[in-house]
Amino acid sequence: MSTILKYVVEQLNKEPYRRNYNLISFDALEPLQLLQVLNDVLSEVNPQHKLDIREETPDATAMRMLSELRVLKYKPTVEPATFRQGLVAGNKPVVYSILEWLFQKMPELKKRAYLARFLVKIEVPGEILAEDAVMDTYSQYEAQVDAFMELHRTSESLKTSGFSTTEIKKDISQMEDEKDQLAKRIERLKKKVETVPNYEHMMSIARNFRKEQEREASLAQQRQEQKNQLHHAEQRLQRMKQQLKDLKQSTVGVSADDLVKKLDEENKVNAYMCEEKLPKDLETLRKACQDLERVVNEPAMGQGDLEEIQTQIKAVNSEVNALIEKRMMSNDPKDDKLSLFRQQASIIARKKEGRADGLHEAKEELVQAKQELVEKRESAKNLEGEEVLKGDDFKRYVNKLRGKSTDYKRKRQELAELRAELGVLSRTEEILKQRDEQIQHRLSKLEAKKGVAGYHDTQEELEKVSTIKSELDDVKGRTLEDMSHLVQKLNTSIASKKANLAPIIKELRPLRQQAQEMQVVYDDKKTAYDTKAAGLESNRSKLEQEVRAYREECSQEESRYHYLHCMLQMVEMQNQRVASEMKAYTSADQMEKKKAFRDQYTRKLQEQENLGKVSFFPHFRLENI
Structure with missing residues (x-):
């Protein structure tokens, strides 16, 4: 909210408002004054809103502003009901957001308000619109609105086109003259060529020849495009190969342990960032946001409030200083030892935070560098297949560019001189034309005075007609000669092609018949093959399916076999232990008999019973003693 308030105050202090507000004075405005400021900004967008809001009711002011904002297509950030209530009451967050939006889009909104005066249609009730006269008038009104839209669109396109009307008119008149001359010349040529024998046939041949030339040009263009695409694909392949080579070189000499250590380090860094660094940053940002919101939500403070706050700050500072002195007086050696470790821990924590910040900045720089690399590669791709120069080649290219820059500056200077000379010559031409008109006017007066009016114009027309006739005769002669040579070339080429194709056609006829016979045989064989293959x-x-079922059965039987085999081994072990126990128990040797589990367990039970008797009845033993 503070940034919005600062931006709004800066805009209001500029032209054409010049309010000389600061943050405190603007924030201290009453709701009515704040609505007046909003109304003044709206009047800059649409002059129809230029008035004092004290002269109208609050409801009328709110309705007028809401209708204007709806025309300007303002989208509130809160609910519509809350927005309307805030606008009527002059709520600061609502008004501040509207002012920020208006200042950010002022040129666009001025244009939209201007167009809304003519394009927002008048709402006419249906019962009134049912009348014929009203309907006709409303249709004319809609037609006028559509015409205004077209004219405005045309005007905007012309404003951005960069052409002047005088140049366009001159070009149009020149093109019309050229069109008339070409039409007349075509008519004369048609009349002259129509007398030539085989006129239609020759014209069709010439037309076909022109089409073939256009087709040849298009094929050549397609071929060039395909070459360019092939060149780009080869370059991309080379880049991919280079990337693959770099990746292979980066993994040379790196063992699995090194990769695991690297991954462990990255994991520790990420864990520190996620568990310690980022939560602290988030908590700091939350506290800052809470402090800012608390400051913004508090009412505007005066000089007395500021003095009271300064007094409180001084009192708290004195208390802090007293507590520090008290702590220094009652300093404990144990606390001193702990303070050393605390200082070391704080230094290590600060170092870790600094390294984390450096890592974050390095990652951002890496991402930015990668983006720049991608952009440079894309721009290099668009250089029509040119290679990126390096070393001496780049120096030579720079020197070449410098030479071209010098030539460009010299030619630009020559062009400026020629343009200046063109201006002088055009002015001289205008002066000569004016003098020529004056002389022609005097000459016409003299001719009228002598009784031979129009003699000079008639003579000039006759000279122009004779010159044009001679030029047309030359053009017709050249055209007929070209057409005759073209027809002769075409006939010769057609005859030669027919002669060359005649033996090939003779050889092709039996081959076609043989191909048809082979096609029949092929179809039969293909049908038989498809049938056999399907079966x-x-x-x-x-x-x-059968093999798959048998394999599953085999795997089940194998697993059952291994299970039974293991159970059999366990039973054999148990039998061996039982046999050894029976052998030791039935043996006559006392040492071997003591190794039996039964005797061992019996002996241990007896020992435990004796121990229990001793621990629970010690006085019996004393009396017996």
Whole structure:
């Protein structure tokens, strides 16, 4: 909210408002004054809103502003009901957001308000619109609105086109003259060529020849495009190969332990960032936001409030200083030892935070560098397949560019001189034309005075007609000669092509018949092959299913065999232990008999019973003693 308030105050202090507000004075405005400021800004967008809001009711002011904001397509950030209530009451967050939006889009909103005066249609009730006269008038009104839209669109396109009307008119008149001359010349040529024998046939041949030339040009262009695409694909392949080579080189000499250590380090860094660094930053930002919101939500403070706050700050500072002195007086050696470790821990924590910040900045720089690399590669791709120069080649290229820059500056200077000379010559031409008009006017007066009016104009027209006739005769002669040579070339080429194709056609006829016979045989063989293949495929699928079932059965039997084998070994071990126990128990040797589990367990039970008797009845032993 503070940034919005600062931006609004800066804009209001500029032209054409010049309010000389500061943050405190603007924040201290009453709701009515704040609505007046909003109304003044709206009047800058649409002059129809230029008035004092004290002269109208609050409801009328709110309705007028809401209708204007709806026309300007303002989208509130809160609910519509809350927005309307805040606008009527002059709520600061609502008004501040509207002012920020208006200042950010002022040129666009001025244009939209201007167009809304003519494009927002008048709402006419249906019962009134049912009348014929009203309906006709409303249709004319809609037609006028559509015409205004078209004219405005045309005007905007012309404003951004960069052409002047005088140049366009001159070009149009010149093109019309050229069109008339071409039409007349085409008519004369048609009349002259129509007398030539085989006129239609020759014209069709010439037309076909022109089409073939255009087709040849298009094929050449397609071929060039395909070459360019192939060149780009080869370059991309080279880049991919280089990337693959770099990746292979980066992994040379690196063992699995090194990769695991690197991953462990990255994991520790990420864990520190996620568990310690980022939560602290988030908590700091939350506290800052809470402090700012608390400051913004508090009412505007005066000089007395500021003095009271300064007094409180001084009192708290004195208390802090007293507590520090008291702590220094009652300093404990144990606390001193702990303070050393605390200082070391705080230094290490600060170092870790500094390294984490450096890591974050390095990652951002790496991402930015990667983006720049991608942009540079994309720009290098758009250089029409040119290679990126390095070393001496780049120096030579720079020197070449410098030479071209010098030539460009010299030619630009020459062009400026030529343009200046063109201006002088055009002015001289205008002066000469004016003098020529004056002389022509005097000459016409003299001719009228002598009784031969129009003699000079008639003579000039006759000279122009004779010159044009001679030029047309030359053009017609050249055109007929070119057409005759073209027809002769075409006939010769057609005859030569027919002669060359005649033996090939003779050889091709029996081959076509043979090909038809082979096609019939091929179709028969293909049908038989497809039938056989379908049958074999069905048999193969059945056999695969059977094999799959047998394999599953075998795997189940194998697992059951291994399980039973293990159980059998366990039973054999148990039998061996039982046999050894029976052997030791039935043996006559006392040492061997003591190794039996039964005797061992019996002996241990007896020892435990004796121990229990001793621990629970010690006085019996004393009396017996």
